[in-house]
Amino acid sequence: MKERLDEQTMALRVARELQDGWYVNLGFGIPALCTNFIPENKTIFFFAENGLLGFGRNADYDEAGRLGWRYVDAAAHPVLPVPGMAVFDYAEAFDMIRGGHIDCTVLGGLQVSGKGDLANWRLPIYKGKGGTIGGAMDLAACCKRVFVVMTHTEKSGKPKIVRECTYPLTAKGCVDLIVTDIAVIRVTERGLTLEETAPGWIAAEVQELTEASLEVSPNLRVMEL
Amino acid sequence: MKERLDEQTMALRVARELQDGWYVNLGFGIPALCTNFIPENKTIFFFAENGLLGFGRNADYDEAGRLGWRYVDAAAHPVLPVPGMAVFDYAEAFDMIRGGHIDCTVLGGLQVSGKGDLANWRLPIYKGKGGTIGGAMDLAACCKRVFVVMTHTEKSGKPKIVRECTYPLTAKGCVDLIVTDIAVIRVTERGLTLEETAPGWIAAEVQELTEASLEVSPNLRVMEL
């Protein structure tokens, strides 16, 4: 088997897309690792849907205790305040999302379709009303840009970039960019464009592991890592 | 001509309806005079639609200057803060009104109908789009109780309590109580009930000056002033 990028490297690659001054939401899992890869000369304001804007790194247990657990993110992890941070309530936070004020959300994915549909909130095996939708649908439907970072295939090898999502949908036609452990793929009105491959991978090998068809960019290049 | 109550006395009478602990809006003109007639043993929280709750008396020019014009009411009059006052924005203020959180609004009136319709925002002589609706429609339509205080007739002698309003409407079926310079009239599902007359006035004389028909309360009494 060819070598694939690890989670930290995927996070590094997608973090490079975040522009100076953006207000950015990071989902749980790999997206949250992006905080490790923001260079010092970039200011990114991180948004948490429970009412924080411009917060700092995760606090450890002692730090959190000293702060009286004053600031936690949407995953309930304590975080450190940084100068210029703002606190508000859930209503304001979802106005920010729904109103299209968030520049970018980086989300994990279970499936992305050729049209940029995203499925990421529940596995399809369960048929009941349960699951945990949370803010995923809001973020995917309303942020200015939606970047998905995920492994290219399921553990079984089944492609996650598909013609049509078969898992319960999070939002239709919302995804702008997909970063996986073997490729960077942009979603445009014409479909999916393969822009980068991981070191050691060629376009045909990426297409092999992708159900939806990929157009290869004339500027296809190897990811710089 | 029989003696009618002056504005201060009308305000005194309607102020007596305000209950301890109520959140109350006062309109411009006679309603605003109610602040002079709240006994010390009653706590009334006055609400201003520009974002104040629980404010104190009007400030004079010197007091306002010392406060840097920090607190003004919806009529743009500077007011004094009192302990426990809260400040917020217009959006919150109109949520309070529309959400039915205000216990009572005391408004002036141009006409009130037998069904409790209120017209108080513009004279009908002007036919254009102009006028100053402001918050009148919101307050009349959404506060828990609407008390109207006004002279019983226009200067010309024309009744202001009418079968149907002929002036542009503020809100339908909203009025609970009318206090005038000659009577106190309650609006119920059955229509208008004359509950009190000003000293020296009898029911028939009040009806004479009222276009809508009044039912006389079995407990009709003379206003205590």
Added chain:
Amino acid sequence: MPVNKVVQSFDKAIADIGDGASIMVSGAQGPLGVPRNLLLALRRKGVHNLTLITATGYRSVSAARFYGFPHAEDWIDHGILIDNHQVSKVICAMAYVPGRDSILQKQYEAGEVELEHLGHGPFIIRMWAGAAGLGGVYQPVGIGTILEQDKEKRVIDGREYLLEMPLTADFALVGADKADSYGNLVYKGTGRQYGPIMAKAARVTIAEVDEVVEPGGLAPESIVTPGIYVQKVVRAPPEVCK
């Protein structure tokens, strides 16, 4: 009479909550903002058939474990009412992770509990519509998803929206940092979360706070939830949970 909304005990504060009441409860992320003692009083009282309107359909034991709190298994939040079978309907943003031994899942699949799983934005916008006296709002989230079911869809200016109806409740239990005796509230950090919106959306709001001050003890500009939205205030004993 000087207005004083402060109540002396948690049991008194929740005395009016009876069987069949609908209750919003703040709390989801972290220990701040959870009205623990009000919830414990409600469990003691043993009222049933409650409609619970909360962020999640579960007790956040795993979060408590993450924090490293001693006795994480005893973590108190709105989930204790579900665990204690006092709830007949749950309206929430996040229901449960299927198969992860969820008490709500068992009750729901056994037909014991009715479930409305809304997603977060619709959950919040419906409470806001209730708080602000609206008849309904068209919002853009959930198009093409299971959230469309049974909802009116409408195209406005070329974009699709779903009609969401207002959500109110008989009571809100909210946790806050400080209150004055008029019921004005301020919150600490991300403990603010659902407090402001639930206090507005419920007919009777009961606030559990760490500190009570006299009127004037909170700067007018600093007040987040004006007292008009708060009917009762009760002070928490210091540091029950850590």
Added chain:
Amino acid sequence: MPVNKVVQSFDKAIADIGDGASIMVSGAQGPLGVPRNLLLALRRKGVHNLTLITATGYRSVSAARFYGFPHAEDWIDHGILIDNHQVSKVICAMAYVPGRDSILQKQYEAGEVELEHLGHGPFIIRMWAGAAGLGGVYQPVGIGTILEQDKEKRVIDGREYLLEMPLTADFALVGADKADSYGNLVYKGTGRQYGPIMAKAARVTIAEVDEVVEPGGLAPESIVTPGIYVQKVVRAPPEVCK
């Protein structure tokens, strides 16, 4: 790059506002919250065909007289743009008192200016719908009045509502007390008024403030308008108007 939203002059701050722009402007009650110097810059620039979204359709000279300000006739607020014939459409809560020598009335009756006179609650809820990304909201105010005209009416749960559409703008000019260089704003007293809602509803918000501080100079819990809603900040010279 460290983010710094502070602009050094009023003319630079409004440089992107051109003919035909729609502009929300805060201010109506009292001297606080009026972005006077931004308005003066806009008058200097002389842009035309503006859509003005403001509380009133007039300059508050009478209020200024009431305050006893010297030179009340020179009172500066959004009304100066109407007086200077830079506005082709006014959307407001209060238009004018008919017959009281209103400049807007003359312009409106001469067909020079288009007028939408909304009433206060509908004015605010429409901005809120715009700010919050809604397609429309059903609100209960104006039933049986002139506000019904051309609006969809709908009975929900036995009560009548009118459908209001979102209102946004290209720019908002707001007055605030303090900003940090990230654009976080706090307001003084009732100077808060329209600032928070207009800053949210406009695509580009320009704030005129009395003081600029470094990030960290405002307590996180005290921030009323988070910087995400504010694109430019400019400091007012001390005490122009008193």
